[in-house]
Amino acid sequence: MTRAVDFTVVGEQKIHCAGCEARIGGALRRIPGVRHVAASAHTQRVVVTINPAQVTPEQVGAKLEELGYEVTPSGNSP
Structure with a gap:
């Protein structure tokens, strides 16, 4: 079973390009x-x-934060 998790970048560091x-x-x-x-x-x-049996939305959010992006969950699917 999979689940879609949606994050919005809210901090100063933005996604600027394809890179x-x-x-x-x-x-x-x-x-x-x-x-x-x-x-x-x-x-x-x-x-x-994600496969919620293997990874949590919080772990994904933490990785985004490690990359320098301040994010907030938005419109997550159950």
């Missing part, structure tokens, strides 16, 4: 249980499909 999107995607995909990542410079959102 930022790729950096986020590459880092998050290395986390066991992350199935898909869609980061958007246009919307400042990161949508991650």
